Amino acid sequence: xxxxxxxxxxxxxxxxxxxxxxxxxxxxxxxxxxxxxxxxxxxxxxxxxxxxxxxxxxxxxxxxxxxxxxxxxxxxxxxxxxxxxxxxxxxxxxxxxxxxxxxxxxxxxxxxxxxxxxxxxxxxxxxxxxxxxxxxxxxxxxxxxxxxxxxxxxxxxxxxxxxxxxxxxxxxxxxxxxxxxxxxxxxxxxxxxxxxxxxxxxxxxxxxxxxxxxxxxxxxxxxxxxxxxxxxxxxxxxxxxxxxxxxxxxxxxxxxxxxxxxxxxxxxxxxxxxxxxxxxxxxxxxxxxxxxxxxxxxxxxxxxxxxxxxxxxxxxxxxxxxxxxxxxxxxxxxxxxxxxxxxxxxxxxxxxxxxxxxxxxxxxxxxxxxxxxxxxxxxxxxxxxxxxxxxxxxxxxxxxxxxxxxxxxxxxxxxxxxxxxxxxxxxxxxxxxxxxxxxxxxxxxxxxxxxxxxxxxxxxxxxxxxxxxxxxxxxxxxxxxxxxxxxxxxxxx
Amino acid sequence: xxxxxxxxxxxxxxxxxxxxxxxxxxxxxxxxxxxxxxxxxxxxxxxxxxxxxxxxxxxxxxxxxx
Numbered sequence: 262x263x264x265x266x267x268x269x270x271x272x273x274x275x276x277x278x279x280x281x282x283x284x285x286x287x288x289x290x291x292x293x294x295x296x297x298x299x300x301x302x303x304x305x306x307x308x309x310x311x312x313x314x315x316x317x318x319x320x321x322x323x324x325x326x327x328x329x330x331x332x333x334x335x336x337x338x339x340x341x342x343x344x345x346x347x348x349x350x351x352x353x354x355x356x357x358x359x360x361x362x363x364x365x366x367x368x369x370x371x372x373x374x375x376x377x378x379x380x381x382x383x384x385x386x387x388x389x390x391x392x393x394x395x396x397x398x399x400x401x402x403x404x405x406x407x408x409x410x411x412x413x414x415x416x417x418x419x420x421x422x423x424x425x426x427x428x429x430x431x432x433x434x435x436x437x438x439x440x441x442x443x444x445x446x447x448x449x450x451x452x453x454x455x456x457x458x459x460x461x462x463x464x465x466x467x468x469x470x471x472x473x474x475x476x477x478x479x480x481x482x483x484x485x486x487x488x489x490x491x492x493x494x495x496x497x498x499x500x501x502x503x504x505x506x507x508x509x510x511x512x513x514x515x516x517x518x519x520x521x522x523x524x525x526x527x528x529x530x531x532x533x534x535x536x537x538x539x540x541x542x543x544x545x546x547x548x549x550x551x552x553x554x555x556x557x558x559x560x561x562x563x564x565x566x567x568x569x570x571x572x573x574x575x576x577x578x579x580x581x582x583x584x585x586x587x588x589x590x591x592x593x594x595x596x597x598x599x600x601x602x603x604x605x606x607x608x609x610x611x612x613x614x615x616x617x618x619x620x621x622x623x624x625x626x627x628x629x630x631x632x633x634x635x636x637x638x639x640x641x642x643x644x645x646x647x648x649x650x651x652x653x654x655x656x657x658x659x660x661x662x663x664x665x666x667x668x669x670x671x672x673x674x675x676x677x678x679x680x681x682x683x684x685x686x687x688x689x690x691x692x693x694x695x696x697x698x699x700x701x702x703x704x705x706x707x708x709x710x711x712x713x714x715x716x717x718x719x720x721x722x723x724x725x726x727x728x729x730x731x732x733x734x735x736x737x738x739x740x741x742x743x744x745x746x747x748x749x750x751x752x753x754x
Numbered sequence: 755x756x757x758x759x760x761x762x763x764x765x766x767x768x769x770x771x772x773x774x775x776x777x778x779x780x781x782x783x784x785x786x787x788x789x790x791x792x793x794x795x796x797x798x799x800x801x802x803x804x805x806x807x808x809x810x811x812x813x814x815x816x817x818x819x820x
Contacts, residue, residue, distance in 0.1 A: 335765075335766070335767040335768060336767045336768050336769035336772070336808075337767060337769065337810060338769070338808070340810055346765045346767065346810050346811070347763075347765050347811065362766070390767070391767055391769075395769075396768070396769075396772075398772070460769075460807060460808045463773075463800050463804060463807075464800075464801065464802060464807060465802070465807040465808070
């Protein structure tokens with residue numbers, strides 16, 4: 262077992278020596294289905310084959326696989342009130358923001374450089390700034406060149422849908438099997454409040470007419486993708502007072518038309534970003550409002566809850582961004598693809614993840630069987646693999662899980678400043694971390710110092726590293742059993 | 755007569771380049787530039803100038819005499 266863990270961890274970069282020496286804990290062969298990798302219960306087999314390595318489409322895959330975005334298609338045919346195309350800051354993390362735009366040739370070099378260095382890489386996306394379907398020649402050239410060099414990489418594009426329908430057949434031919442459409446409305450009256458104009462059929466349209474055309478084109482594009490078996494994720498920006506209630510209707514419409522996943526994201530409207538909404542004081546939703554809306558949408562189109570609203574040139578696992586390591590000036594002019602790291606990593610993951618899914622399903626089953634009415638909100642420090650394997654002081658975010666009679670559910674992630682930078686923790690940072698962790702019952706991490714642990718306890722938050730390197734769900738089910746007197750799972754070594 | 759791009763405001767998205775029916779827009783050095791000899795203001799091709807219609811930044815793609 263420890264050999265597996267060593268292989269998985271040693272292939273990823275952010276690994277310390279003590280971790281390599283830590284024996285892995287696992288559900289392992291104690292479980293009945295050892296050797297037969299299972300899949301999550303809520304996805305059919307055909308879809309699972311498509312999403313199992315896609316971090317954005319599968320919450321399970323996001324523990325293992327990484328995406329990268331290349332900004333090759335900067336031209337756009339729509340103006341949105343939440344977008345400002347002049348603003349760019351390297352320290353910022355939000356959709357549409359990039360440090361450099363690339364030609365298809367430059368993009369190819371960058372993809373190869375990342376594929377050689379980041380073994381988790383499984384998906385290449387074109388996600389802005391601009392629209393991948395409108396700036397089509399560059400999108401197509403990039404996809405074709407990358408697919409030729411790295412045939413197993415999954416291609417993925419993001420679009421506003423206006424120019425989608427005319428490229429659906431080419432997308433299918435190019436084996437693009439994941440498309441994200443941003444759909445914020447199905448009612449043009451509401452659309453007119455979000456989109457000042459669109460450019461379609463060689464002219465600019467404004468107001469309700471613009472929104473009506475956009476709506477029609479989005480629905481047509483979605484239906485065409487569904488017909489061809491291309492998985493479609495719908496992104497919706499939640500804008501309080503504009504479309505928040507309306508997104509319930511949007512969710513119904515896209516579900517009826519075959520959307521695979523619905524991702525409701527909070528509006529980002531900092532005045533410093535210079536967007537129309539930022540400048541006019543339109544506020545974004547509070548975390549609790551977003552959570553409430555997502556809960557109301559349960560039962561409709563399947564919801565995505567692990568989105569990080571990453572930059573349009575992000576590189577790495579969803580919780581991290583290594584984009585700054587792969588700017589064009591750091592990529593060699595001549596570069597050859599070396600498949601070895603990615604291949605080895607995939608082999609290791611194939612073994613590891615079957616084990617994880619089994620352990621996870623066992624843990625969730627145990628909690629459901631317990632039939633208790635209690636619930637626990639648990640924050641986890643992790644850097645992948647579905648394990649509690651990040652130090653409290655090194656965590657840039659905590660993943661939040663809810664354990665209740667319904668099972669164990671990933672709820673959201675909460676970003677924090679790293680408490681421990683260079684070996685020492687700062688008082689004020691800890692206070693901010695505590696604020697972020699409001700409402701959490703228990704915090705799980707690989708390691709935590711006595712001092713911050715004590716302070717967390719004083720603030721009413723239990724923190725423990727007793728489950729370090731365990732699977733997340735296994736640890737939560739054990740805690741749940743202790744808390745509510747359910748029968749715990751047999752001990753796993 | 756032609757249109758011109760105010761370089762300091764241009765986001766270099768390039769939308770104007772591929773909408774131009776006359777091939778008058780090119781990326782030169784650091785900026786997109788409209789060749790006044792090739793620009794027809796879209797006369798005979800479209801009702802409105804394509805570059806100005808698609809440009810996302812207000813008052814950035816404008817008649818040259820302004």
